[in-house]
Amino acid sequence: MPGVVTTGSAVVLVEGESDRRAVLTLAPRLGVPVPEVVVMHGITNLRAHLAARHGAVLLLHDAAETTWVGRVLTDTTRPDLQVATFVCDVDLEDELVRAVGVRGVLAVVVEQGERAAYERMAQQPAQRDRTDAQRLRRWLGARSGHKTTYAGLLAGAVPLDRVPVPLRSLLAAADAHDQAAT
Numbered sequence: 001m002p003g004v005v006t007t008g009s010a011v012v013l014v015e016g017e018s019d020r021r022a023v024l025t026l027a028p029r030l031g032v033p034v035p036e037v038v039v040m041h042g043i044t045n046l047r048a049h050l051a052a053r054h055g056a057v058l059l060l061h062d063a064a065e066t067t068w069v070g071r072v073l074t075d076t077t078r079p080d081l082q083v084a085t086f087v088c089d090v091d092l093e094d095e096l097v098r099a100v101g102v103r104g105v106l107a108v109v110v111e112q113g114e115r116a117a118y119e120r121m122a123q124q125p126a127q128r129d130r131t132d133a134q135r136l137r138r139w140l141g142a143r144s145g146h147k148t149t150y151a152g153l154l155a156g157a158v159p160l161d162r163v164p165v166p167l168r169s170l171l172a173a174a175d176a177h178d179q180a181a182t
Contacts, residue, residue, distance in 0.1 A: 092151060
């Protein structure tokens with residue numbers, strides 16, 4: 001982080017490893033050069049990451065973080081730094097579950113041999129009144145490493161015509177910056 005600056009191509013900042021995995025999986029599927037993707041380990045580290053950069057920065061974040069991001073961007077406005085934001089409606093997992101669809105996500109869960117584990121969680125009293133999509137989102141975050149593993153798997157399973165808008169737009173912007181730099 002400190003001492004790392006961008007030149008030419010845009011750098012992509014993401015909140016966590018699952019976001020990174022999704023971006024890295026989707027870029028080649030969309031025919032886009034794989035951008036430099038930096039995990040911030042939480043949106044609260046945005047200020048420090050921006051302080052270490054200049055040039056174009058593409059930021060992927062969750063909708064709930066929009067107010068925080070706005071404050072940080074206001075505080076860190078500099079002529080040598082251009083930040084574009086791409087916002088996941090709720091979060092990355094929500095975007096991917098909607099794009100792949102409940103049946104598609106369950107098919108990936110089955111391929112991973114985890115259908116029984118999902119069903120056990122889905123039968124818990126706290127889960128019974130939730131929709132299938134809500135249960136799947138909860139399940140993706142219930143076990144360490146699940147979000148990262150399934151972010152890559154779901155990004156690999158999403159039909160290309162249904163790639164979530166924040167991810168598609170971010171990768172299109174990264175591609176445009178890459179082409180401009182060459």
